[in-house]
Amino acid sequence: MTEGKPTIDISKNGPLLVKGLKKLADAEGNPILMEKDIIALCRCGASENKPFCDGKHSKISFTGEVSPPSGAPAADQENHDAVEGEISYFEDGPLYIQGGVKLNNPDGSAPEDPAEYYLCRCGGSKNKPYCDGTHKELGFKG
Numbered sequence: 001m002t003e004g005k006p007t008i009d010i011s012k013n014g015p016l017l018v019k020g021l022k023k024l025a026d027a028e029g030n031p032i033l034m035e036k037d038i039i040a041l042c043r044c045g046a047s048e049n050k051p052f053c054d055g056k057h058s059k060i061s062f063t064g065e066v067s068p069p070s071g072a073p074a075a076d077q078e079n080h081d082a083v084e085g086e087i088s089y090f091e092d093g094p095l096y097i098q099g100g101v102k103l104n105n106p107d108g109s110a111p112e113d114p115a116e117y118y119l120c121r122c123g124g125s126k127n128k129p130y131c132d133g134t135h136k137e138l139g140f141k142g
């Protein structure tokens, strides 16, 4: 397992690439086995192997683009080293990130609260990579 703070890198029109994560859990909090140090989590909503990416984003022409920059400036993401990083998800809803998992967003922004934030995994948010509640309108299942 990779040492140090876990990170999430956002691939442009593809999955979330997670490195060094201590725990991945399902909607009930049950641990999910991570077979690799780097895991790819679906954010297009189309994977048949959720929460993992299975490459479907390329078949549905998923775009991760957003118009306005999202989140806050990336300044205060370094203050949560004491807590171990964990990712879980809500049934039919977003990924729930807690414990200081650093988000490397290409637009330079950071979550408003870097200790706890929600990332879209339905593919429909208008504020990607963050959840904006659109999963309810879409009837997302997963």
Ligand code: FES
Pocket (backbone or CB within 6 Å): 093, 094, 095, 119, 120, 121, 122, 123, 124, 125, 126, 130, 131, 132, 133, 134, 135, 136
């Ligand atoms: S999971 Fe996509 S908007 Fe909430």
